[in-house]
Amino acid sequence: MVPNQDEGLAKLAREPHAGQIVPAARRLLASWQRSQEYGVSAEIVDPAWAGPAASDSLFFQCGQEVLAGLHGTLANEPVSLMLTDADGLVLNRFSGDTSLLRALDKVHLAPGFAFSEREAGTNGMGLALADRTPTLVRAEEHYSASLRTYTCAAVPVLDPHTGRLEGSVNITTWARSSPELLLALAQSAAGNTSALMLARSQGHRTRPEPKGGVFRVQRERLDTGAGTLRAMSSGWTEALDQAVQALAAGRVVAAVGEPGSGRATLLGQALRQACPGSRILCAAVPAPEDVDYWLSLWTPELAKPGTAVIVENVHSLPAWAAEELRARVAGALRSLPVPAAGGQPTLAWAVTAEGLDAVPQPLAALVDTVVPVPALRERAADVLPLARYAARQTRLREVDFTRAAEHMLTSHPWPGNIDELFSAVQAAALLAETIDVRHLPSTLVGRPGPHLSRIESVERDEIVRCLSRPGTTVAAAAAELGIGRATIYRRMARLGITLPK
Numbered sequence: 001m002v003p004n005q006d007e008g009l010a011k012l013a014r015e016p017h018a019g020q021i022v023p024a025a026r027r028l029l030a031s032w033q034r035s036q037e038y039g040v041s042a043e044i045v046d047p048a049w050a051g052p053a054a055s056d057s058l059f060f061q062c063g064q065e066v067l068a069g070l071h072g073t074l075a076n077e078p079v080s081l082m083l084t085d086a087d088g089l090v091l092n093r094f095s096g097d098t099s100l101l102r103a104l105d106k107v108h109l110a111p112g113f114a115f116s117e118r119e120a121g122t123n124g125m126g127l128a129l130a131d132r133t134p135t136l137v138r139a140e141e142h143y144s145a146s147l148r149t150y151t152c153a154a155v156p157v158l159d160p161h162t163g164r165l166e167g168s169v170n171i172t173t174w175a176r177s178s179p180e181l182l183l184a185l186a187q188s189a190a191g192n193t194s195a196l197m198l199a200r201s202q203g204h205r206t207r208p209e210p211k212g213g214v215f216r217v218q219r220e221r222l223d224t225g226a227g228t229l230r231a232m233s234s235g236w237t238e239a240l241d242q243a244v245q246a247l248a249a250g251r252v253v254a255a256v257g258e259p260g261s262g263r264a265t266l267l268g269q270a271l272r273q274a275c276p277g278s279r280i281l282c283a284a285v286p287a288p289e290d291v292d293y294w295l296s297l298w299t300p301e302l303a304k305p306g307t308a309v310i311v312e313n314v315h316s317l318p319a320w321a322a323e324e325l326r327a328r329v330a331g332a333l334r335s336l337p338v339p340a341a342g343g344q345p346t347l348a349w350a351v352t353a354e355g356l357d358a359v360p361q362p363l364a365a366l367v368d369t370v371v372p373v374p375a376l377r378e379r380a381a382d383v384l385p386l387a388r389y390a391a392r393q394t395r396l397r398e399v400d401f402t403r404a405a406e407h408m409l410t411s412h413p414w415p416g417n418i419d420e421l422f423s424a425v426q427a428a429a430l431l432a433e434t435i436d437v438r439h440l441p442s443t444l445v446g447r448p449g450p451h452l453s454r455i456e457s458v459e460r461d462e463i464v465r466c467l468s469r470p471g472t473t474v475a476a477a478a479a480e481l482g483i484g485r486a487t488i489y490r491r492m493a494r495l496g497i498t499l500p501k
Contacts, residue, residue, distance in 0.1 A: 023292055026320065027127065027131055027135075027318075027320045028122065028127070028137070028141055030319065030320035030323055030324075031117060031121075031122040031126075031127050031130065031143070031319070031320070032121075032122050032143055033323075034117055034130075034319065034323070034361075035117060035121035035122050035143040036143075038117065038118045038121070040117075040118070040119075040120065040121035040143060040144065041121075041144060042121075042143065042144060042145060043144065043145050043146065044144065044145075044146050045107050045108060045120045045121070045144045045146050045147060046108070047108050047113045047114050047115055047119040047120050048113070048114050048119055049108075049112055049113055050089050050112055050113070050114055051112055052111075052112060053085070053089060053090070053091040053092070053111055053112060055091070057166070058197050058200060058201065059083075059085075059157060059159070059166040059167055059193070059197060060083065060091055060092075061200075062193050062196040062197045062200065063083040063091075063092075063157065063167070063169065063189075063193045064083065064092055065196065066169075066189050066192045066193045066196060067081045067082075067083065067092070067094050067169070067189060068094065070094075070185075070189055071094035071095075071096070074096075075096040076096060077096070077097070077173075078097045078099075078100050078173055078174055079095065079097070079100075079171055079172065079173045079182075080093055080094065080095040080097070080100055080101070080104060080109075080171070080172045080173070081093070081094040081095065081169075081170070081171055081189070082094075082109075082125070082169075082170040082171075082172065083167055083168070083169060083170070084115065084125050084129070084154075084167050084168045084170060085166070085167040086129065086164075086165045086166060086167050087114060087116055087129075088114050088115045088116030088117075088119065088120075088125060088126055088129055088168075089112070089113070089114045089115075090109065090110060090111050090112065090113055090114075090115060091111060091167070092111055093109075093110060093111055100172075100173075100174065103149070104172070107146050107147060109172065116129065116130075117129075117130050117319070120143075120144060120147070121142070121143030121144045121147075122137060122141065122142055122143035122144075123137055123142055123143070123144075123147055123152055124136065124137040124152025124153055124154040124170055124172070125152065125154040125168050125170040127154070128154035128155060128156050128168050128170075129154075129156060129165070129167075129168055130318065130319035130320075130360075131288060131318035131319055131320055131321075132156050132165060132288045132316065132318055133156065133288040133289065133318060134153075134154070134155045134156075134183055134186070134187055134190075135153070135154050135155075135183075136151070136152070136153045136179060136182065136183045137151070137152050137153075137154075138151050138175070138179060139151055139175030148175065149174065149175050150172050150173065150174065150175055151172070151173055151174070151175050151179045151182065152170060152171070152172045152182075153170070153171045153172075153179065153182035153183040153185070153186040154168045154169065154170040154171075154186060155168060155169050155183075155186045155187050155189070155190035156168050156190070157169060157190050157193050157194055157197075158194065159197065160194050160195075160197055160198040160201070161198070161201055162259075163210070163316075164354075166197075168190070169186050169189045169190040169193060170186065171185055171186045171189075210284065210285060210286050210287055210313070210316065211286055211287070211290075212283075212284050212285055212286020212287070212290055212291075212294050213283075213284050213286070214281060214282070214283045214284075214294070214297055214298040215281070215282055216279065216280065216281055216282075232379075232381075232382055232385065233379040233380075233381040233382045235374040235378060235379045235382075236262075236266070236373075236374070236379060236382060239255075239266060239371050239372065239373050239374070240266055240269055240270055242369070242371050243255065243266060243267060243270035243274075243350070243369075243371045244270045244273045244274045245274075246368065246369035246371070247270055247271060247274035247275065247348055247350065248273075248274040248275075250348070251368035251369050252349060252350065252351075252366050252367050252368050252369070253267065253270070253350040253351075253367070253368070253369045253370075253371055254314075254350065254351050254352070254353055254356055254359060254364075254367045254369070254370050254371070255267050255350065255351070255352045255353075255371045255373050256352070256353050256354065256355050256356060256370055256371070256372055256373065257354070257372055257373035257374065257375060258354070258375045258417055259313075259354070259416075259417065259419070260376075260416050260417030260418050260419035260420065261373045261374065261375050261376060261417045261418065262373060262376075262417070262418050263312075263352035263373045264282055264310055264312050264352050265418075266371070266373055267310045267350045267352065268280060268282065268310065270350075271308045271310070271348060271350070274348065275308050275348045277306065278306050278307065278308040278348065279304075279306055279307050279308065280308045280309075280310065281298060281301060281307065281308070281309050281310070282309075282310045282312060283298050283309060283310070283311050283312065284312040284313060285311065285312060285313045285314060285316045285317050288318050291317065291318055291321045292321075295321060295324060295325065295328070299325070299328045299332075302328060302329060302331075302332035302347060302349075303331075303332045303335050303336065305336060305337070305346055306346075307347060307348075308347075308348040308349065308350075309347075309348075309349040309350075310349070310350050310351070310352065311325070311349070311350075311351045311352070312351075312352050313352060313353065314351040314352065314353050314359055314360070314363060315353040315354050315355075315358035315359055315360075317360055317363070318360075319360050319361075319362075322360030322361070322362045322363050323360075323362040325362075325363065326362040326363055326366065329347070329349065329366075332347055333346075333347055351363065351367070356370050375414075375417055376414045376417045376418055376421065377413045377414055377415075380410060383409050383410050383414070383421065384401070384406060384409065384410065386418060386421055386422070387401065387409055387421060387425045388401070390421065390422045390425040390426050390429070391425050391426070391428070391429040391435065393426075394425075394426045394429040394430060395429050395430075395433075399429050399433060399434070399435060400433065400434040400435070401434070401435045401436075402434060402435065402436045402437070403469075404436060404437045404465070404469045405428075405435050405436050405437050405439070405440060407469070408437055408440055408444050408464075409421070409425075409440070409444070411444075412444045424440055424441050424444065425440075427441075428440050437464065437465045437469075438461060438465055442460050442461050442464045442497075444464075456495060459491065459495065460495040460496075460497060462481065463477065463481065463488065463491060463492065463495070463497055464497060466480050466481060467497070474488060474489065474492075
């Protein structure tokens with residue numbers, strides 16, 4: 001490391017900058033350390049050229065519109081407005097200051113270049129994406145000397161429906177300019193982008209911020225022998241066997257797949273088999289601003305023998321927190337006794353994520369085994385056993401399903417996976433001892449559509465009830481309802497009803 005890097009790291013570690021709280025300075029220090037590990041030049045930024053950026057995503061279209069409107073009000077100001085994708089690739093750039101544009105071109109801060117931490121070291125957009133939180137990086141806080149003539153504010157943008165990281169809004173200005181309003185302006189633009197995405201995605205309900213939490217996994221909740229979970233599909237049991245073997249050998253496992261597919265449940269079952277008698281803690285990653293307290297809450301338990309830990313949705317963990325967790329796991333392993341030959345691991349732990357490439361690098365490097373968990377639509381044989389389990393857990397006794405209800409459940413693709421199935425069945429189980437089509441959401445054979453009046457809702461439910469009977473044709477349903485075939489097709493289109501597969 002060259003001397004100016006040593007001095008910069010020491011300064012960040014020693015003194016938080018004015019107006020910053022200690023966690024912000026710690027994030028900057030962690031980012032500088034990662035930049036050093038990535039081998040980023042401390043003198044000149046040389047980001048990779050990725051070619052023309054795609055412009056067909058909802059995020060790009062909405063962000064482009066928001067930034068174009070904001071640019072209209074700041075046309076005479078020395079600022080540059082940019083969007084990046086989730087990997088730090090610059091997608092567009094707005095500025096009315098030609099001297100600023102020429103300067104940005106010299107450091108390649110332009111569309112088509114990647115400005116992640118790995119490519120450009122500590123910078124506003126790279127750190128905002130790594131830590132998934134609003135970020136202000138002042139001139140002297142940049143890792144590369146070539147960026148220290150700028151101050152950058154960046155805010156990550158999440159998909160309002162899925163919570164997936166889409167990219168960031170970035171505002172860059174000269175170092176001599178006042179940075180006080182930059183972050184607020186970037187937060188406003190990011191919020192407007194997310195709101196516009198929500199409005200244009202057929203009004204799906206906004207995904208709430210993850211609250212996180214830590215709880216102990218009880219045997220009866222996840223044991224494969226509990227209730228109707230005894231018989232599961234081959235896709236599930238094969239993934240479970242793979243996880244059991246890896247955990248029993250002391251390896252770190254990442255269960256990857258779609259949200260709600262049962263990744264944490266599978267790991268809980270695997271730990272029960274691989275580490276019998278262990279205390280299993282499940283720690284769900286919260287919103288970035290709550291991560292510091294969340295880590296302090298449960299990581300001291302790592303040093304206690306006979307503990308197993310599942311970290312849920314580790315792909316949402318800020319980069320600084322991933323490094324902190326890695327260090328705490330390493331510290332716990334050093335303090336625990338070494339197991340005898342063939343003995344059970346003293347610390348078993350596993351993570352869940354959407355994919356291995358989404359796991360923060362400090363933790364991804366520790367993963368020994370990746371276990372793909374199939375989505376529920378790929379495990380049709382699991383739908384009814386899981387539905388019966390959910391109903392029994394709701395009413396605390398066995399609940400029956402009519403053939404029509406079973407047909408509706410097995411015909412639905414379940415884009416929300418097990419979470420969506422449990423929500424639908426648990427609500428239905430509160431209404432009846434025998435669940436029929438009329439107790440299930442009519443949207444299970446339809447698509448999201450316009451708000452329906454009470455009369456339209458009754459009409460929709462009746463059409464769905466008739467169509468959901470096994471073997472029923474549209475003509476038969478029309479005859480039962482006393483309307484013509486052409487009429488029922490028109491009403492199905494108007495009410496958003498599609499035929500079950």
